[in-house]
Amino acid sequence: MENTDEKAAMLALNRIFGFNPRCGKALLDSFPDARSVFYADRSRLRTVTGPNADYLDRLVPGTLDQAREELQHLLETGAGFAGFNESGYPALLKECPDPPLGLYYKSSGGSAVFREDRLHIGIVGTRDMSSYGREWCSLIVRALSRIRPVPAIVSGLAFGIDFTAHVSALDAGMPTIAVMATGIDEVYPYRHIPLAKRIESTPSSALVTDYPEGTVPKPVHFLRRNRIIAGMCDAVVLVESKEKGGGMITARLAADYDRDVYALPGRADDIRSRGCNILIRERVAEAVTDPDDLVKRLGFEGCGTLHRKTVGELLSEYYSGLPEDEFAMLLDVAEAVKDHRGAGIDEIARICGADAAAVSQAAGILETDGIIFTDLLRRCSFNSKLL
Numbered sequence: 001m002e003n004t005d006e007k008a009a010m011l012a013l014n015r016i017f018g019f020n021p022r023c024g025k026a027l028l029d030s031f032p033d034a035r036s037v038f039y040a041d042r043s044r045l046r047t048v049t050g051p052n053a054d055y056l057d058r059l060v061p062g063t064l065d066q067a068r069e070e071l072q073h074l075l076e077t078g079a080g081f082a083g084f085n086e087s088g089y090p091a092l093l094k095e096c097p098d099p100p101l102g103l104y105y106k107s108s109g110g111s112a113v114f115r116e117d118r119l120h121i122g123i124v125g126t127r128d129m130s131s132y133g134r135e136w137c138s139l140i141v142r143a144l145s146r147i148r149p150v151p152a153i154v155s156g157l158a159f160g161i162d163f164t165a166h167v168s169a170l171d172a173g174m175p176t177i178a179v180m181a182t183g184i185d186e187v188y189p190y191r192h193i194p195l196a197k198r199i200e201s202t203p204s205s206a207l208v209t210d211y212p213e214g215t216v217p218k219p220v221h222f223l224r225r226n227r228i229i230a231g232m233c234d235a236v237v238l239v240e241s242k243e244k245g246g247g248m249i250t251a252r253l254a255a256d257y258d259r260d261v262y263a264l265p266g267r268a269d270d271i272r273s274r275g276c277n278i279l280i281r282e283r284v285a286e287a288v289t290d291p292d293d294l295v296k297r298l299g300f301e302g303c304g305t306l307h308r309k310t311v312g313e314l315l316s317e318y319y320s321g322l323p324e325d326e327f328a329m330l331l332d333v334a335e336a337v338k339d340h341r342g343a344g345i346d347e348i349a350r351i352c353g354a355d356a357a358a359v360s361q362a363a364g365i366l367e368t369d370g371i372i373f374t375d376l377l378r379r380c381s382f383n384s385k386l387l
């Protein structure tokens with residue numbers, strides 16, 4: 001039977017020592033349980049916490065009453081809390097030197113979402129994602145989806161790579177965990193509320209945070225979020241990152257926690273790949289040059305190789321009734337776009353050795369059918385999810 005008083009005590013300690021979890025952990029090591037901390041002698045508490053009056057003033061029985069009310073409110077809103085000393089707390093995170101004393105969560109599966117027998121892979125990166133980053137993020141998730149038992153993809157619910165990682169996981173039938181820098185009742189960015197609801201309602205997926213309800217996003221809050229992503233994962237993949245950013249912080253934290261770290265290399269002059277290239281050069285991260293090879297390096301040799309359609313096979317499904325010359329033009333353009341990401345229409349026409357007007361018309365057909373994308377500058381990229 002669940003000890004509600006002990007859970008409330010852990011919730012209170014997490015709120016008090018959110019930015020100093022080591023001190024909170026020292027208290028847990030010094031007393032038989034969390035509840036007894038709030039009834040302990042002041043002088044004994046002071047030997048552990050030091051003379052910080054704020055800590056001592058809050059380590060009183062009245063704080064437990066507030067925590068019980070908060071815990072009851074969580075249950076009423078469909079959320080939960082897993083304390084550091086409970087079996088539902090992520091095992092890998094518990095091994096870190098500075099783990100949060102508890103985690104708030106929302107999940108259709110409750111705290112059972114933190115299964116010890118499931119691999120957790122963190123996929124992080126820049127908000128300012130390129131088509132290259134989007135494509136490779138999706139390819140990496142698809143490759144990981146073949147691992148059995150299927151792993152959980154962990155990310156931070158932000159724009160760019162985080163969003164792509166979560167959505168790619170859900171689309172591939174994989175669980176995903178979104179670690180937030182807000183309270184469990186706040187979703188940031190607000191445009192990701194539909195995604196958050198989808199995650200919350202998907203079996204084995206969850207929204208997770210160590211911040212209490214009512215916490216709004218602030219820059220200082222994101223470091224704690226990055227620490228949780230790094231700590232609860234077996235491995236972290238940095239897809240795209242500038243020289244500084246949350247993804248870089250997460251990757252370096254993961255390395256400090258002795259996790260496997262991988263990074264997607266990019267062009268030397270691409271600002272979005274500068275962070276990844278730095279980690280690879282410093283040997284903090286291994287380069288990811290093939291999604292299947294990543295799966296093997298994670299120790300899953302026997303997954304088999306996913307059959308990928310050729311561009312010709314894909315186009316045959318869409319345009320089987322077209323005259324041969326029209327089909328050949330579409331195929332030439334599609335293959336050129338796939339092999340030359342970011343090339344404009346004129347460049348594609350040069351590669352194909354064809355008239356620019358004819359190539360533009362073919363590109364328009366392919367874009368209408370979702371096979372390629374073009375941006376405002378008419379730079380083209382291939383929809384790799386179709387292969």
